[in-house]
Amino acid sequence: EKKNEDNPKPAEVEPLKLDLDNCRDRIIRLTVNSSNLGDAILDKDGENLYYKAAFEGGYDLWRHNLLESRTEIISKNVGGGSMTFDKDYKNLYFLSGGNIKKFDTSGRSMKNVDFEATFNYKPYDERAYMFDHVYRQIKDKFYVANLHGVDWDGYRKNYERFLPYINNNYDFQEMLSEMLGELNASHTGARYSGSWASLQTANLGLFYDESYEGNGLKVKEVVNNGPCSVKNTDIKPGCIIQKIDGTDITTGMDYFPLLDGKIGKQIRLTVSKAKGGKTFDVVVKGISKGALTDLLYKRWVERNRKLVDSLSNGRLAYVHVRAMNSKSFRDVYSELLSERNRNREAVIVDERHNGGGWLHDDLCTLLSGKEYQNFVPQGKYIGRDPFNKWTKPSCVLICEDDYSNGHGFPMVYKTLGIGKLIGAPVAGTMTAVWWEKMIDPTMVYGIPQVGCRTLDGIYGENTQLNPDIVVYNTPEDYLSGNDRQLKKAIEEMLKEADKNK
Template sequence: MRRLLVIALFLLCTAEARAAEPPLWLREPALSPDGSRIAFRVRGRIWTVPAGGGEARALTPAGLHAETPLWSPDGRSLAFASDRSGALNLYSAPAEGGAAKRLTWYSRDERPMSVTPDGWAALFASWRLGDATRTFAPPGLSEHASQVYAVPLAGGRETLVLPNAALDARWDPEGRRLLYTSPNVEQRFRQHQVSRAVRQVWLYDAATGRHERLTDGTRESRDAVWLPGGEIAYLGEASGSLNVWRLSLTDRVPHQVTQFEDDGPVRFLSASRDGDLAFARDGQIYRLRRGTALPEPVPVTVAEATFPDEVPARISDFTDLAPSPSGHEVALVSLGEIYVASRDGKSVKRITRTAGEERGPAFSPDGRRLVYAAERDGHWGLYEARPAHADERGFAQATHLVERALPTPPGDAFLPTWSPDGRHLAYIHDRGAVHVLDPATGTDREVVPPGLFYPYRDASWWLSWSPDGRWLALPVQLDRGFTHNVAVVPADGSRPPRRVAPAGEGQSEAQWSPDGGMLIWRSEPEDLHSASGATEPQIFDPEGLEDREHRLSQGHVDVVQAVLMRDGVSLLVVEQSERPKGEGYAVTGTLRDLRQGTRRTLFSDLPCRRFSPVRLSRDQRTLSFLSANGFTEVDLTKGTSRHVRVEAEAGHDPAARLAAGFDQSWRLTRAKFLDPGMHGVDWEAVRSRYARFLPALADARDLAELLSEMAGELDASHTRAVLGPGVPPGEETASLGLFYDETYPGPGMRVAAILPAGPFDAGDTQLAPGDVITAIDGEAVPEEGGLRRLLRGAKDRRIEVAFAKPDGTERRERRVPVSLERERDLAFERWRRQRRDAVAARSCGRLGYVHVRAMNAASYRGTFAEVFGRFGRAEGLVVDVRFNGGGNLHNQLLTMLSGRPYLTFAPRSGPVQNDPRDRWSRPSAVLMNGASYSDASIFPQGYHDLGIGPLIGEPVAGTGTFVWWVSSPIVPRLTYGLPQVALYRTDGSRLENTDVLPDLAVPADPAAWAEGRDPQLDAAVDRLLGGTGGACQPASAEAAPR
């Protein structure tokens, strides 16, 4: 009996130990065709496990992220995606383990979807140019811009299967019909969306070219798989949460299979040949055997994987700098850590060593103390560091540092700013108020209450002390919205803030003149202004400031720094500009004499980091800013510059950094999400549910997916987390600006069309559609990877392109390939011109057409030029915002299109003109579709509400909010969306999550697109003309080869 008791206690302890183990984040289970095994992903690796559970075996190595395993029909091999070359490309490997074979070479992520029934190839989604005539969407990065390709599992030529977007594509066992999911501009892990634009399951018949929608409604359906007996299973949200549903292709009546309600959606559905199902939910894998009603969790044991406590690293890339008052040292920020370097960069001291973020370093006026903000213990606080030994005057060579937390009231505190005498710190409290702290005594007072300024980004704040320490300059918000004006407030808080020069334009970055008698600030768009203008030393007087305002700059400049020098008449202005050919950014400095109106260039075209701060030394002799691998100093007295290389130790705990990135995203969402009630979601409980999976993450891709799942709980747009490009230069795909004939089976790649303004759109070229490119720099185009493999690293480098004419004649030409971003721009312009020409043809030249590519200034300028230049005399206008990803342009567009004539100019001879000349007053119509996102959904709703004209096309999901895309300072390349501003119509309804409905519905038609037709565009023309397209022959939307 005693022995049995010991055994029982041992088993109990073992069970408790297992229960205490952190749960696994098991993702993407793929049931083998015979139903005996499951492949899945965890910790950035592909594993396999018996379908009944057990010890998992790793297929891919640690440190090389892999995802989306797909079984071959015979179960002997697996295809998957891996980013071991920077972007997610396709690979294959034996199911029992072995070396992986690379199948695709492309520097944009590609998504594996299924393996063909004969086991020959893997289907995958890729974001390329597609087909010259049959691809409908212009190139982009949303799901709508993808196409379906196939690549042999053994390696070989990639072929185009479908020219338009079809996600989760799977052939039936006979290879005749293809199940797929329609695209959605929203992230894959958003939950509970109710919209007519959500993903749905479609069926494509290869024999007839017909596309048929199998599911309908306002809830998402996706991830369909084939079952025996003419049935399919898919994931659907019709019950309120993603569950498994079954549908017979005979009666088309859906039946719910699983009944999960809480603790997360069902994800990643897969099926065996006999109809067993596997899926993931809440970090676990489930199996549902055919003929049974309840799914069973699959017990999986994965070999323990631990991160090292610290990964050694070196960094030389920084995001902020602050020179010391003496100029002998520079504080720098990189990956959320604070460093201090000597002026020559040879000595570097790491000030902080935490997983969280530190930012905003500021030296005290005597240079003995360094303060900064740090996110620790669940909130932002202020910290002060100093050398421990009094005889060590600097930080860079200090042997030991002492850090202390400064006392601040509960809540977040950041942006510490020293008073000139070093006795006080002004800072931002809880993203709404301004406080002043005495670090010595801990006395803290509020000088500006919350509610006077809304910081769209945390970096939106700035504070500036007057030289005598009696005043603070800071931004305040106008009643009319996000326009901020410069204000001043007594540093003791005795009076409320007062605007210096009230204006309807935004004002920022105010600085005091050395004598304290003048304020200088930037205004939109980038003009310089001052108030007071006196050059005699004086006490600052806030009365009548608006009467003493002066504009200091003429024209618009991209000013990154402007300082009034000590003589009171010289203004130092530093401007930033983009260098040609994507070579980064540069700064130019001029000294302007405000009395004489003259200017002198001090330095020009010095390379700098974009968004780098520009700091002037206390003696106004040296200017510093960030540049590649360190910083640059400019001696203003000599006009000379020197680059200082800085390399610092950056060892870190990778698991702690992922956890800190998770926590920062969660906290920032809690602080700034557009609805204080978090859309009814218990955000604390959500954090607990997802934080338990942190130990199972291996890398930033894992974290981005976890954050997307967590944010998806909010049922809001703009909530995805993404990992930015990490492709090394040698792997970046370059482009020759060509469409290729995807049906050509021979060696090389046959040209289908040449992009206007691309590398081969030149008068001296002999290349033409129908020619076959055979080699690059003497290397034959391989079957595996094709031209894209040979064009890696070839951007902006002259190469020799060999090609064969149809008669067999060989030619060679030297060309300079362009980037994929440039290729995308050229292809968009071709797409836009096709539709402009089609509208002109169908309307007999009576209508104009403009496509607004993005809601930004460049698009507005192009649209304005087209509307009032090319189409100034058109009878009507088609305004196309399909595939527009948003920005902030709705108000300008609505103003432009809502003109009403009130005056006519009739000269003695010449054309008659009407006012308003800068507003369209004739009929117009707006084209929209499911990829009209963000501000491109706000614009059509406003267009409808103002009664300007008809909306034509598809329902558009309500995604009307303003978002802050947060670039994580501690997890490289990670960016996540934070929607923080709700928009309401005049009737009180909110734009977010309210569909914009067309007046004339023209649904998506993949079959028409594959024929080169655009039914939505035709419908818009016909609606404006009130008929069927005029008396002339309608033109095809297909473009000529050149």
């Protein structure tokens, strides 16, 4: 009896019974706004949900009180990664970017947790492990079991003998790419992402006259919406950039170091409107190479749109599909069904230079609308159904460097008979890939896991897609800006528009 008094029998706990009836009708939103969500965890009593969300830059830590339905930010810029409570549920621990942080939920204070972790690094053994991992994964997951009929075991032996002589990931990546290339398939190969230069070179959004031989940089074109275009800088073609941040630019000088590390920072340009003319200073902010690429892409699309408008007298619409992702679809959707294009007679859907994604069904659904009714108040036509699809003729422009779903979309478009393909043949690369990050996260390799096969049993992979109308743009055309493919598409779609009247 004394023993039982010291160790009382624990009270019996009734099993938890969840009310699952009509549970789908009790779905509620826990976050206050749409955002990229990170990890989430409940506190000990299940009253507060802690979660990471990013919608104003980096990830912030939020707390949602489930009893009071109240949400608040409790710490800014905590980083991505996972989080967990300690055993007392007083502190949250974050693992992000290779660092550990400790967050006191009551005091709302964040501290770094210092630690040291050493290990005996064996790079040759690690590369041997990764090599074996790639071999096994390909054997298990390649989209067809026969691996295109290659002797995969034989290739392993052939390439494995190079491992003792490889002492860096640059060469290791090349060797893996060569081995994976033996599969004769797309979405293979390996990539190595080493460290980048600490100082990235800024860009001013200008094209220069390469034939100019004097001091300074003679402006040939100011890129629209670039640093020298977004405000009244008075920099125009023919102007000469004499100095960057006070340093003279002499004939033949390498001026790029003057722009190192200045992305997003103010740069003072000393400019003259002509050689030997009066100078004036302008302060602009440098942009990255990626930002310039986006501006040049928009420049190219706008040039194409203007050509279509000009040669069709405004009868045809033009849209370009930059990639097979959500943003590109939203851009195409809003442009195609905009006030500018909705009532045009046909559309040219340009998907040249598309690197892929997964959008073929969305685009084909958008382009395959069939008109079935009109909206007519008091005899005035104001619209039609379907309102959210294109119901008029279309064609798709394709070229040699369309890849992955950039091949899949026109392949499906042709299979469904929506319209004509115009341009150059596209290599068969329609598979779904897993780009796997390895134990060394700087190394990534690809496995085409899912083959896309038409109903007659033909895989898209390694099956060339031929356009209905073959047109090649030559290297000379690219240099001169003569777009034969687009001009042919305009010619064909004007014919289709006339037939559709």
